[in-house]
Amino acid sequence: MFCDARRPCIALPGPEQTRRYEFKVLPGEDEAALLADESVARLLADHGAAAGSEIVRKTVYHFHARIADRWGEGRVWLAGDAAHLSPPFAGQGMNSGIRDARNLAWKLAAVAGGRLGPGLLDSYPAERHGHVAQMITLARRMGAIMGPRTRVHGLAQRLGFRLLSAWPAARSWFAEMKYKPPPRFTHGFLAASMLARRGPVGRLLPQPMLREGPHAGERLDALLGTGFALLGVGVDAGASLGARWDTLVERRVMLPVDAVPELAEHAGMLLLLRPDHYVMARFTPDAVARIIPELEALAAATWT
C-alpha cells in the first residue's frame, strides 16, 4: 500500500505472477486520458512494476458503501453485492457475498425440503447484517488510512508502518489482516441461552486436520457432512436430542481430543453444529435433557 496523499495506490500480488494495481482517480482528472497506455505505464513505473509488464485489464470503477434496507421478501432473497456494496480497500466484498451464500443456501434447502419452517429465512439477514456492516466500516477505515489528507500525514503514516514492520508480531497482525473481525452471531438460529461474549456459540467451528484414528489426515468438515451434526469432543455423541432434532441431525461424530487438539477447549462437551458449521449449542452430556426444550422451541418457531 502506498499511503500517498498525492495519489493513493495499492499493489496486490495475484496468482501466476500477476499483480493488481489500484490508483485513485483525482478530482477533475479525465478518465480516458488516465487509461491511455503512456499514462498507465507512468503510474506503474512509479510504483515498482517491472518494465514491459503485460496489461491484462484496465478500467475505472466507482465504489460505494451501502447496505439494502431489506434483504428479502416472500420468496425473493438478496445476497452478495445485490444486498450490500463495500469499498474494495479491505478486499472483503466477495468474501461477504460468499458468507451470505453459505448462510442462505442450507436454510433455503431446509425450508424447501420441509425440514424447517419458512421463518428460518428471517435469521439470514439477522445473522449476516452485523458482520457485513463491520466489514464495510473496516473497508472505509482502511481507505482513509490509504488516502492520507496531507503529505505530512502520509509521511508520518508510512514511517509508522515501517517502524511497526520491524516487530514480527505487528507485521503479521497487519499483513495477515488479523484485525479483521471474524463473524459472530449474537442472535439468529442458535441457542440464545448459551451465547457468551467469548464462547463458541454463534461462531464458526475451526476446521482442523484430524491427527489420529481412522480419519487421520482428513479435514473435520468432511467428517461433519453438509447437514446438522452433533460432535462429541472426547464424549459419546449418541444422546437423543428429542424426536425432531434426532431427525434433523444427520451425523453424530465422536472424536478423542488427541485427534483434534485444536478443539481441546471443548473437551467433554457436545457441540451442535449447523450445516454451515457454525456452533448452534454447546453442552455437557448430562445437560442434554435441559437444552431439548430450547432446541425444540427454536425449530418450532420457524413454522410460526
Ligand SMILES: Cc1cc2nc3c(=O)[nH]c(=O)nc-3n(C[C@H](O)[C@H](O)[C@H](O)COP(=O)(O)OP(=O)(O)OC[C@H]3O[C@@H](n4cnc5c(N)ncnc54)[C@H](O)[C@@H]3O)c2cc1C
Ligand atoms: C476493483 C474491485 C476490486 C475488488 N476486490 C475484491 C477483493 O479483493 N476481494 C473481495 O472479496 N471482493 C472484491 N471486490 C468485490 C467483488 O468483486 C464483488 O463483491 C463480487 O464480485 C460480487 O459478486 P456478486 O455475485 O454478488 O455480484 P456480481 O459480481 O455483480 O454478479 C452479479 C451477476 O448478475 C448478473 N445479472 C445482473 N442482472 C441480471 C439479470 N436481470 N438477469 C441475469 N443476470 C443478471 C450480472 O451480469 C453479474 O454477472 C472488488 C470489487 C471491485 C470493483
